[in-house]
Amino acid sequence: MIAPLSDLTEGPDLDVLSDPRASSDPLASARAQLWDHVREGDELAATRTVRAAVEAGSGFESVLLDLIAPVQARVGVEWAANRISVAQEHAATAINDRVITLTADAGLPLPDTARRRGRVTVACVDGEWHALPARLLAEVLRLRGWQVDFLGAHTPTPHLVRHLHHHVPDVVALSSSIPTNLPVAHAALTACQAVGTPVLVGGAAFGADGRYARALGADAWAADARDAADLLEQGLARPKLMLHQAVDDLPHxxxxxxxxxxxxxxxxxxxxxxxxxxxxxxxxxxxxxxxxxxxxxxxxxxxxxxxxxxxxxxxxxxxxxxxxxxxxxxxxxxxxxxxxxxxxxxxxxxxxxxxxxxxxxxxxxxxxxxxxxxxxxxx
Known part of the structure; x- marks a missing residue:
């Protein structure tokens, strides 16, 4: 065994994506171009491709979720198939992250709109270094008018709870891509609920159907950033304040x-x-x-x-x-x-x-x- 599994980006569910060139949707050509650019490490060309998609009329949210996100998913698939190196995978992820910043900032709503929507804290669970899915959610929520505190990768649970006490968000969105982080995710979400903050979870770690989110007692689960934003617009009830142990959810x-x-x-x-x-x-x-x-x-x-x-x-x-x-x-x-x-x-x-x-x-x-x-x- 010589595969560096610590470099996986999407967990075990790595179905091969269809060739983006074969798609008939408006962003198909842009996905093909962006994939070529990130694979080659060409940040300037990648930025030009994304800006061109925006100028052609694609909404900012669509560019994030229907252009950048699928390309990032393909990065993980290509690494798993040994068609790109670990260095190429890291470089491509870094380029996508920087392109997200350039794209999302241009479409942000006015600050007073954000105050009317509410406040969301978005974080990766402790030990989760794959922050791009959470970053995408944070940017989509900002585009929809939420005030977002994005805490990034690898957020220790005590730091997260301290943040909740200081800023009192309406909800916490926790992300995890790797299933081995689920015990830590369980501790984090129960700690958030213990201070009265509802928790929305997402990411490959929680299962394609959200089964592990339900098992761990999360208040809500979303399959992707678009579904998560839609759920938050409907509102999540605050949990009852109570002490809660892992064995309460998982008696075994x-x-x-x-x-x-x-x-x-x-x-x-x-x-x-x-x-x-x-x-x-x-x-x-x-x-x-x-x-x-x-x-x-x-x-x-x-x-x-x-x-x-x-x-x-x-x-x-x-x-x-x-x-x-x-x-x-x-x-x-x-x-x-x-x-x-x-x-x-x-x-x-x-x-x-x-x-x-x-x-x-x-x-x-x-x-x-x-x-x-x-x-x-x-x-």
Missing amino acids: LSDQEYSMVARSRGELVREVLRELEELFPPMAHYTAQQRQHTAEDIAHIVDYLATALYLDDDGLFTRFLDWTADILTARHVPARSLLIALDVLGRRLADFPRATRVLDTARDALGARQACPRTGETV
Whole structure:
């Protein structure tokens, strides 16, 4: 395993986007051009393309959500398919972020309109570094006349709560792209609700249908920035002030399996890495960088296992491993190394019934994949 999974941008749900050139909508050509420019790292050309779309009559909100957002989504897909490098992915994201600033500022409403709408705090949960989806929401809300406090990436929960006490927004919008941030997101949203502020959540971490938002007790969930803005216009009721523990929403946490796996993360990673070196011969020829990436991959596997235990959702872990197998295949690494990792974890966690169930479910899915490999996959 040598895929640097920490660089993923959209989580495990990475369906290949259709070619924007094939679309018949007015922004199809602009999406194709913007993609070419961000892939090449040409910020000036990217800016010209976006400005041209605005001058051609596309609304500012449409430019943000129907031009820039799909191109950014494609950045993640192309990285996952190993068609662009990590450096290209970072550069493209940075360009899109700067283009958003140039675009949104030109379409902001007058300040008195913002005061009439209300106030929203937009933040990424602690540990979430992918801030562009939250940034898009913040800009859309500003365009619609809201006063927005955008706190950016990786907002520690105590800092967020302190902000709420000082500024008393009408609602908090929390963003997370990576499912392993969901335990922290749960703590953040319950802390916000405890001071009487309703919480709208969004991002790939919460599931394509919002299932994890409901499981964690969020006041609302939105699939994208446009839906989130529409929901906020309808208004969210303030929650009742009350002390709230994670186990109140997720009673299965009382068995302590999540806590035990999360606390033993370092030991589990070391054990899997040690046995993988013995049982997976190709590792003997790995470079130092490849070994580092492998250790990071194993850490992600343990993190996703812990998150599956937190939510009591076997499918979350299985989907992650299936996505990881796709990443490894794109990088010409045999996906069977994942089975070795599952076997080691299974032996270490044999006394944990839910962990055993999650691992067995994933092992069966991977075994079926090995029996019927996908095109181009090495078994």
